[in-house]
Every structure is written in C-alpha cells, then in structure tokens.
Amino acid sequence: MVHFSTIFTALTLFSAVRAHPGEHEEENLLALARRADFLTYSKRSLAACKDTVKARDLETRAITRRSALAEEIRQQRGIVRKRSTEDVLSTDHETNLTGVTLDIDTGVLFSGDVKCVLQPEVTQGPYYVDGELVRHDVRDGEPGIDLWADIQVVDINTCDPIPNLYLDWWHANASGVYSGVVADGNGDSSDASNINKTFTRGLRPTSSEGVAQLLSIFPGYYTGRTTHVHILAHVNATLHRNQTLSGGHNAHVGQFFFDQSLISAVSAVAPYSASTKEYTPNANDTILAQEADSMDPIMEYALLGDGVEDGILAWITVGLDASADYSVSSAVTWTAHGGEGGRRARENEGNSG
Secondary structure, three states, rough: OOOOOOOOOEEOOOOOOOOOOOOOOEEEEEEEEHHHHHHHHHHHHHHHHHHHHHHHHHHHHHHHHHHHHHHHHHHHHOOOOOOOOOOOOOOOOOOOOOOOOOOOOHHHHOEEEEOOOOEEOOOOOOOOOOOOOOOOOOOOOOOOOOOEEEEEEEEEOOOOOOOEEEEEOOOOOOOOOOOOOOOOOOOOOOOOOHHHHHOOOEEOOOOOEEEEEEEOOOOOOOOOOOOOOEEEEEOOOOEEEOEEEEEEEEEEEEEEEHHHHHHHHOOOOOHHOOOOOHHHHEEEEHHHHHHHOOOOEEEEEEEEOHHHHEEHHHHHHHEEEEOOOOOOOOOOEEEEOOOOOOEOOOOOOOOOO
C-alpha cells in the first residue's frame, strides 16, 4: 500500500527574515530556542492526536470529501477516466506524489499519517496585502493551470478541526508577479495599475470540518525562490458585507511548496514556459531548506486528467495553535479611501455580516 503523510506546516512570522531575494537574514539564538521549544511541544501534541477516534473519523471524512471533489471537478471539465492503471511515482520527499492514476483507491490517495509539525518562524514575505476579499475563485482571469486546493486546519491542543477560521492565500502568477504591490523586483515596477489588481489573492472560511477550499492557478516563480504559496490564518475575525475582514488575531503564517517534478511539468506548459526568470529549485530554496530538517512542507496532489493541463487538486492538513497571536505587517492595505497608502476603495466597511 502506498503511504502518504499529512503535512503539518505552519510557520509564524519572524520579522527579521524576508522570503524574497536579497532579504534573507540569519535567525537569532532566541528564534532558534523558540523553535526548539515549539517543536518539542507540537510533536507531543500531534502524537497524542494521531491515534484518537476523532483523528481517525476526521481522516475518513477527509478521504470522502477530497474524493468527491476530484470527481466533481473531472465531471465539470469532461475529463474521462483512464482505463489502465499506472504506478504512483515517489518523489525526492518520500511521502509525496508526483502523479496518480485516476482509478487509484481514494482511501490510499487522500489519507495520511501525522508526521510533520508546524514550526514557529517563517515570514509572510514583503508582498502581503491586508484587506483582500473572501472568495472561492481567486484567478481573476489570469492564464495558467487551474489549481484546486483543499486545506484542513486542526488545533494541536484539542485535535479538533477549527471552524470559522479565515485562511488568507496569495502567490505569484504564472509570470512570477504578485498582484496589488508595485515594487522593484515584482514584475514591471513602472506598471502602477498593478496596485489595483487582486489575482491569486483571497480568503476562505473554514467549514465545521475545518476545511477551506479554493480555486487558483498553479503559482509561477521568480528569481531567488522556488514555487510556493503564502498562507495566513485569521482567528475570531469579523466578516463585513463587502466580503472583507477586520479584527481577530493571526494564529498562523506559513508557506506551502510543491513537488519538484510537478513544478517541472508545469514549467514546460504555456504560459509558464515563457518565463525568462532564473529558476531556483526546491533543493536550493532558503525557506524550504529551513524547514527540511524536521518536516516535509510539500502539498500532496493528484492530476485530474492525463497531464497537468487538465488541472491539479492539491491538499494539505495544517496543525496550529488557535490561541497563538503573531504580528504581521502588510506591504499594502485595501483601505476605505484607496490611493495614498492604500488601494481599491473598501465600501461599507463598518457593516458586518
């Protein structure tokens, strides 16, 4: 039986570290001590969760949900199942997929054991934008390969899924550019219109099962970093009628990564193949290297058709301490006035719903 791990990867903000080229700094001794203490605690917490009835029931429901989601997407896109069975390939990371058959046992495909724990530092990067919209489809018409994400959030203190949490998701487009920020090193810094763009940014609430699902495109890369996604967990936030958030606290800041062979397959397909940026492989990525000693931060995935062009379903389970509260700074905020110091007018900010 093929064995896959559920990946627990949450990294809280270490403000001196930046996740973009030329902005890395070494962790100080205090940060290292904090990481060691947190890892010790988290490993005990997750080990206690692993064999509980709640954990087994949660996994069973996750298998059913992810299987149904994959089948629904295939039917919507008219993807015909393969008749032959192919072997599931292993990756450089022992527990991760590079590809699956469409006929694989869903109990094998979507299950996993708790082996990896969250760590207390990594940065949100310099391109975090506060005040993005709560929405399912974050593509905004951007060209690229469709990526469906299924993210389950579990409290390491109780082993329970965390409902009503808002998960912030953002990453670069197929050309390696972040929306909403005009800055040197982020695409064409003379393109002032990028300040008002929102592609591949958005928030999703978690369900009663602690699950957030969204539709994006597979991220592109830029010089100095491998392909990755940023996430931020908002706890006890207020949802306004204009689908923005306020208040609450940040319990989780992290990054997700993808299998190297999947990145290579995507990079061979337009529009990703048009990139002229220097690519940094997973093995040479600074942030990924910081995590590799104690965890595997790569999302599990399944190809929805014969190739990456048909779309990708990726999933991960995140363990976090819902009571944690971390400071996060934003590059830009979507304010009520827009323009100077902000962007895109936020209407009806005070009306919650």
